[in-house]
Amino acid sequence: MHLQYIPMLFAQMTTPDDIAREAARLQRNYEWLSVGLWIAWVILVIYVLFMVSRGRKLKREIASLKVMLEDRQK
Amino acid sequence: MNEKSAWGDYILYALGTVAIVILVRDINVIARLPNEAQQGAIFKIIFFHVPVAFVAMTAAAVALIASVLFLITRNFRYDALAVAVTEVGLAFLAANLVTGSIWGHVIWGQWWAWDARLTSALVCWILYAAYLMLRRAVEEPTQRATFAAVWSIFSFIDVPIVIFSIKWWRTQHPQPVFWGGGSFPHDWLVIWLWNILAMMLLGAVMTVVRVRQEDAQRELDSLRRTVHAM
Numbered sequence: 001m002h003l004q005y006i007p008m009l010f011a012q013m014t015t016p017d018d019i020a021r022e023a024a025r026l027q028r029n030y031e032w033l034s035v036g037l038w039i040a041w042v043i044l045v046i047y048v049l050f051m052v053s054r055g056r057k058l059k060r061e062i063a064s065l066k067v068m069l070e071d072r073q074k
Numbered sequence: 075m076n077e078k079s080a081w082g083d084y085i086l087y088a089l090g091t092v093a094i095v096i097l098v099r100d101i102n103v104i105a106r107l108p109n110e111a112q113q114g115a116i117f118k119i120i121f122f123h124v125p126v127a128f129v130a131m132t133a134a135a136v137a138l139i140a141s142v143l144f145l146i147t148r149n150f151r152y153d154a155l156a157v158a159v160t161e162v163g164l165a166f167l168a169a170n171l172v173t174g175s176i177w178g179h180v181i182w183g184q185w186w187a188w189d190a191r192l193t194s195a196l197v198c199w200i201l202y203a204a205y206l207m208l209r210r211a212v213e214e215p216t217q218r219a220t221f222a223a224v225w226s227i228f229s230f231i232d233v234p235i236v237i238f239s240i241k242w243w244r245t246q247h248p249q250p251v252f253w254g255g256g257s258f259p260h261d262w263l264v265i266w267l268w269n270i271l272a273m274m275l276l277g278a279v280m281t282v283v284r285v286r287q288e289d290a291q292r293e294l295d296s297l298r299r300t301v302h303a304m
Contacts, residue, residue, distance in 0.1 A: 029114035029180060036119050036176035037101075040126065040169040044276075047165040051283060058290040065297040072304050 090279040096272035103265055116180045121266055123173040124250075125273040126166045131233060133163025133277060134202070138230040141223035150292065153219035156226055157209060158284035160202050162277055167199050174247075182246060190239035191247035198236050201229035215295070 100121065110117035140156035143149070174192070179185045186192065205225050212218035240247055258266060 026109065026114050029109075029116040032176055032180045033115050033119055036116075036173045037122055039176070040122055040173050043169045043172065044165060047162075048280070051280070051287070055283070055287055055290070058287060058294060062290060062294050062297060065294065065301055068301055069297065069304075072301070 086279055086282055089275055093272045093275035093279065096268055097276070100265055100269050100272065107262065107265075113181055116177060119173050119177050121269050123170060123177060124266070125270040126173070127170040128270050129273050129277040130163045130167035130170055130198075131237065132274065133159045133166065133281070134198070134230055134233045136281075137163065137202075137226050138233075141226040144219060144223045145227075148216075150215070150219060153223065154285050154288035154292075155281075156223065157206070158281045158288060160205055160226065161284055162280045164199065164202050164206070165280075166273070166277060167195070167202070171195060171199060178246075187246040189245040189247055190243040191236065191245045194232055194236045194239050198229070198232045201225075201232055205229060 104118050104121050107118065109115050136159045137156045140152045140159065144152035144156060174195075175185050178187065178192075205222060208225055209218055209222050212221055239245060240249055
């Protein structure tokens with residue numbers, strides 16, 4: 001893998017069209033990188049929210065059953 | 075809530091917070107790294123794509139061990155661990171597939187290729203999703219845990235295929251950076267390893283939370299039986 005800074009990339013360009021094409025490619029890459037990271041994080045956050053909601057539902061059901069048991073035992 | 079459980083919660087939340095802090099810090103550092111010469115900025119998706127795959131594959135291995143231990147001991151704690159880690163692994167594998175697909179779209183010009191690596195990873199996701207569906211289909215707890223454990227062991231057959239497919243066959247998916255003879259600059263490697271650590275930590279915290287929910291579910295089932303018996 002070779003790392004170079006963007007100015008060096010531009011320095012190798014010969015025509016204004018090349019530079020414009022490369023700038024567009026870099027911009028598109030940034031956009032897709034952002035989209036990818038956002039979607040991946042959204043998947044994980046949705047799963048965490050799903051887990052939190054399930055946890056709350058379980059706690060609620062356990063509490064209501066305990067109340068019901070106490071009532072029946074009286 | 076007893077004192078021990080409260081401390082457990084504090085430690086769990088602290089670990090989760092540490093993982094999030096590391097990841098946020100890394101996103102900031104990664105954004106300032108120079109672009110890769112051939113692929114440009116999109117290459118930086120490797121800092122997320124590979125760590126989530128690590129978590130997913132580790133989760134599959136833990137599920138295998140927990141399933142085997144359940145079949146040997148019949149201890150439901152292992153069943154709880156297997157379902158928890160499978161669910162978490164599935165979420166991470168979904169993130170891996172999505173980031174990989176976006177990477178492929180930019181570099182290959184196509185969202186998906188039916189090559190050995192991508193197909194085996196998708197099959198892996200489907201197998202573990204089927205594991206969760208199987209659990210919903212069986213009512214009786216012991217039977218459910220047994221069937222699920224056997225399915226989990228069967229599903230793990232696909233995991234080495236996912237990992238080694240790029241070595242065994244010619245694939246559209248490239249060779250891994252390290253394992254394929256490549257290398258990272260040192261600063262990239264450090265951030266990448268931190269990201270793997272943070273993702274692993276996040277996965278572990280999510281698994282512990284999910285295991286606790288399985289415990290709560292068992293308590294709920296037991297309470298329901300008691301109420302019905304009265």
